[in-house]
Amino acid sequence: MTSKPKVAFYWCASCGGCEETVVDLNEDILKVVAAVDIVLWPVALDFKRRDIEALSDGEIAVSFINGAVRLSEQEEWVKLLRQKSQLIVAFGSCAHLGGIPSLGNTANRELIFQRKYMTVPTADNSAKTFPCVSTLVDGHELDLPSFYDTVKTLDQTIDVDYYLPGCPPPTSLVGEAVRAILEGKLPERGAVLAPNKSQCDTCPLNETKPEKLAIREFKRVATSAPDPKTCFLAQGYICLGPATRSGCGERCIRGNMPCRGCFGPMDGVLDQGAKALSAIASIIDSNDPEEINRIINTIEDPLGTFYRFSLAGSLLRGSRVVETKRGG
Amino acid sequence: MARKITIDPITRLEGHGKIEIFLDQAGNVDRAFLQIPELRGFEKFCEGRPAEEMPQITPRICGVCPTAHHMASTKALDDLWKVEPPRTAKLLRELIYSAFMVEDHYIHFFFLGGPDFVVGPQAPAAERNILGVINKVGLEIAGKVIKVRKECREIIQTLGGKVIHPVCGLPGGVSRGMNEEERKKFLGTARYAVEFAQFALQIFDDVVLKNKDYVDLILSDTYRHRTYYMGLVDDSNKVNFYDGKVRVVDPDGKEVIKFAPRDYKNHIREHFEPWSYISFPYLKDIGWKGFVDGADSGIYRVAPLARLNVADGMATPLAQQAYERMYNTLGEKPAHATLAFHWARLIEALYAAEHMVELLEDPEITGEHIRNLPTEIPQEGVGIVEAPRGTLIHHYQTDERGLLTGVNLMVATNHNAAPIAMSVEKAAKGLIKNGEISPGLLNMVEMAFRAYDPCHACATHALGKTPLEVTVRDSKGVVLKRLTR
Numbered sequence: 001m002t003s004k005p006k007v008a009f010y011w012c013a014s015c016g017g018c019e020e021t022v023v024d025l026n027e028d029i030l031k032v033v034a035a036v037d038i039v040l041w042p043v044a045l046d047f048k049r050r051d052i053e054a055l056s057d058g059e060i061a062v063s064f065i066n067g068a069v070r071l072s073e074q075e076e077w078v079k080l081l082r083q084k085s086q087l088i089v090a091f092g093s094c095a096h097l098g099g100i101p102s103l104g105n106t107a108n109r110e111l112i113f114q115r116k117y118m119t120v121p122t123a124d125n126s127a128k129t130f131p132c133v134s135t136l137v138d139g140h141e142l143d144l145p146s147f148y149d150t151v152k153t154l155d156q157t158i159d160v161d162y163y164l165p166g167c168p169p170p171t172s173l174v175g176e177a178v179r180a181i182l183e184g185k186l187p188e189r190g191a192v193l194a195p196n197k198s199q200c201d202t203c204p205l206n207e208t209k210p211e212k213l214a215i216r217e218f219k220r221v222a223t224s225a226p227d228p229k230t231c232f233l234a235q236g237y238i239c240l241g242p243a244t245r246s247g248c249g250e251r252c253i254r255g256n257m258p259c260r261g262c263f264g265p266m267d268g269v270l271d272q273g274a275k276a277l278s279a280i281a282s283i284i285d286s287n288d289p290e291e292i293n294r295i296i297n298t299i300e301d302p303l304g305t306f307y308r309f310s311l312a313g314s315l316l317r318g319s320r321v322v323e324t325k326r327g328g
Numbered sequence: 329m330a331r332k333i334t335i336d337p338i339t340r341l342e343g344h345g346k347i348e349i350f351l352d353q354a355g356n357v358d359r360a361f362l363q364i365p366e367l368r369g370f371e372k373f374c375e376g377r378p379a380e381e382m383p384q385i386t387p388r389i390c391g392v393c394p395t396a397h398h399m400a401s402t403k404a405l406d407d408l409w410k411v412e413p414p415r416t417a418k419l420l421r422e423l424i425y426s427a428f429m430v431e432d433h434y435i436h437f438f439f440l441g442g443p444d445f446v447v448g449p450q451a452p453a454a455e456r457n458i459l460g461v462i463n464k465v466g467l468e469i470a471g472k473v474i475k476v477r478k479e480c481r482e483i484i485q486t487l488g489g490k491v492i493h494p495v496c497g498l499p500g501g502v503s504r505g506m507n508e509e510e511r512k513k514f515l516g517t518a519r520y521a522v523e524f525a526q527f528a529l530q531i532f533d534d535v536v537l538k539n540k541d542y543v544d545l546i547l548s549d550t551y552r553h554r555t556y557y558m559g560l561v562d563d564s565n566k567v568n569f570y571d572g573k574v575r576v577v578d579p580d581g582k583e584v585i586k587f588a589p590r591d592y593k594n595h596i597r598e599h600f601e602p603w604s605y606i607s608f609p610y611l612k613d614i615g616w617k618g619f620v621d622g623a624d625s626g627i628y629r630v631a632p633l634a635r636l637n638v639a640d641g642m643a644t645p646l647a648q649q650a651y652e653r654m655y656n657t658l659g660e661k662p663a664h665a666t667l668a669f670h671w672a673r674l675i676e677a678l679y680a681a682e683h684m685v686e687l688l689e690d691p692e693i694t695g696e697h698i699r700n701l702p703t704e705i706p707q708e709g710v711g712i713v714e715a716p717r718g719t720l721i722h723h724y725q726t727d728e729r730g731l732l733t734g735v736n737l738m739v740a741t742n743h744n745a746a747p748i749a750m751s752v753e754k755a756a757k758g759l760i761k762n763g764e765i766s767p768g769l770l771n772m773v774e775m776a777f778r779a780y781d782p783c784h785a786c787a788t789h790a791l792g793k794t795p796l797e798v799t800v801r802d803s804k805g806v807v808l809k810r811l812t813r
Binding site for chain 1: 378491493592701738
């Protein structure tokens with residue numbers, strides 16, 4: 001029917017922001033449509049699982065999958081797409097490293113259900129009704145996919161060929177990735193399709209970053225106002241720039257807010273949170289253990305800060321991560 | 329023979345959605361269910377996080393309306409730290425928010441809801457999309473739609489840092505101000521948006537209101553529910569997206585409750601069903617009576633038509649004219665016709681555009697004082713805004729350091745969960761008779777939820793058909809017939 005390469009888009013546990021990024025290609029999306037044959041895009045095109053099932057193995061040139069894996073249905077879908085695709089691109093922070101939904105790994109299914117369906121102040125649930133995978137209503141059977149105990153990244157579920165980082169990935173990188181795939185100019189399998197530099201290397205505030213940072217107290221944007229023209233770390237605000245890959249256009253920094261690490265680590269770093277932690281530890285300006293402890297205690301929520309976008313993809317990934325309280 | 333029809337997936341509503349229709353022996357609809365098979369658990373995993381991070385964490389609930397979560401969250405922080413933002417910061421927040429309402433409402437009208445009317449509810453599926461709309465109204469108009477969306481999103485990008493997941497909101501203000509050059513540029517966008525909004529209403533007039541079949545469809549009982557309505561209003565009871573009190577009117581339009589954000593939990597309760605991950609909110613004082621409408625049932629509706637129904641009018645002149653015209657034409661207030669949500673949406677976009685001009689003509693918007701720093705000890709805060717899809721509530725409790733100990737989020741589509749389920753069931757019952765099922769009829773079932781603006785379909789409809797597959801099964805689950813479009 002067509003000799004154009006077949007392309008699929010799919011989403012898992014995500015917010016839809018990655019889909020919006022594709023729409024934000026604006027006019028350029030038409031060029032993409034002209035060059036490829038989109039066989040699956042649930043939000044845009046006819047969504048037929050049996051059509052995908054009917055394809056030969058490897059018939060799809062590339063599948064872009066966003067979102068983390070939280071439900072049984074998502075796992076089934078990505079396994080099907082792996083079978084049918086030559087290349088799988090993990091699209092965005094959630095597919096790449098777990099993203100914000102993988103902060104859910106600080107709890108588990110039961111704790112989430114308890115909060116959502118029992119203890120919120122608006123719940124009326126004396127009957128203790130929880131979602132069930134199968135329910136009989138007036139003699140009719142209704143099914144739901146099951147909710148896993150933990151969130152997984154895409155590559156903890158299927159083999160992934162390339163990663164497009166960011167929450168969401170900027171349109172420029174999306175465009176470049178599509179071009180590279182169409183022209184067959186891809187880097188080595190497993191690569192992250194963004195520059196292998198740190199945020200600090202490309203940050204517009206980099207020239208205000210002193211040679212040696214020395215921090216005696218960490219501040220919060222809640223109760224103080226950072227100077228937007230000076231390196232956040234130099235002012236004592238936690239910024240994940242040193243442990244985060246560049247390529248986003250420093251959008252948060254230009255909005256006068258510190259980096260939260262959505263692009264993930266640079267090549268060769270196994271655990272972005274650990275890297276960030278060591279970068280921050282190295283700038284604490286004291287040799288006295290007690291004072292070091294005091295300074296460290298001014299960092300609120302280290303787990304949720306250093307692993308904001310990467311908990312599922314980190315060494316801590318599992319549901320046995322317990323709630324970390326201040327100074328814990 | 330009893331049969332089961334599955335529409336899975338339907339266009340996304342804050343996640344995936346699935347419609348199950350069960351037919352009786354005669355082939356008429358016995359029951360129809362809209363299920364939401366999605367949950368991520370923000371209410372739990374936000375615990376322990378510093379509250380000021382919430383304006384960046386919660387937009388990840390929805391990448392289509394991240395600005396709504398960002399703003400509700402930021403307002404919850406104001407309340408949490410008991411700090412009032414300076415006037416300039418408030419103007420900037422409202423500007424970002426109004427630009428967002430404009431672009432988001434048009435995405436729905438032109439790409440998602442509009443094709444059903446502009447091209448036709450039973451038109452061939454291949455044409456019932458944005459390309460069909462372009463064919464009908466011309467390429468020039470498509471260019472205008474892209475322009476208004478792009479320019480409004482540029483305002484959010486500039487002031488918010490990122491258009492998808494903004495970062496500018498802080499307790500007591502914003503992180504970034506606006507200069508005079510930007511103000512002039514954005515004022516051009518705002519004036520264009522007003523012009524475009526009038527033009528969009530004219531299209532609605534020409535295509536929908538001048539077509540008797542459509543007007544009959546809008547007014548038909550199949551798409552009608554007499555419910556309570558909820559929405560934010562300002563001090564004069566005019567529609568407001570950013571601030572004010574929540575007003576609730578009964579099915580006859582009488583005000584029954586008006587509450588400040590802080591008091592939301594005295595008035596709303598959530599009912600749960602084992603067959604969906606979504607909860608079903610209702611008015612506490614009226615009570616949960618099942619999936620039924622009327623004054624005895626606590627079910628209420630939110631989003632554009634609900635907001636207009638609870639208000640006494642619009643705060644800007646052109647929108648006020650359009651508002652009066654709509655109620656005169658529909659012949660009732662509150663209006664109960666679900667499909668009139670589309671009309672209300674266009675009137676709101678006009679108001680948002682006019683408000684953008686007002687904000688940008690205010691000399692204080694380029695002021696330098698953009699933040700008041702909190703000095704109080706945080707404990708509890710509630711923030712409410714009107715998201716495009718309805719009332720959005722963020723409620724945070726913290727320890728004395730501002731680390732979250734309790735989070736409750738009632739998102740827009742959530743409030744409409746029960747009404748949408750009822751609308752789908754009523755439309756299915758009204759449209760599917762004696763086992764006769766066609767793709768066109770099933771699209772008309774989908775129109776029942778589409779009027780509420782399901783969260784995700786957006787502009788991406790541009791490229792093809794609505795995702796829909798219907799499988800007709802007998803009572804043992806054997807497939808009798810498949811329909812796709």
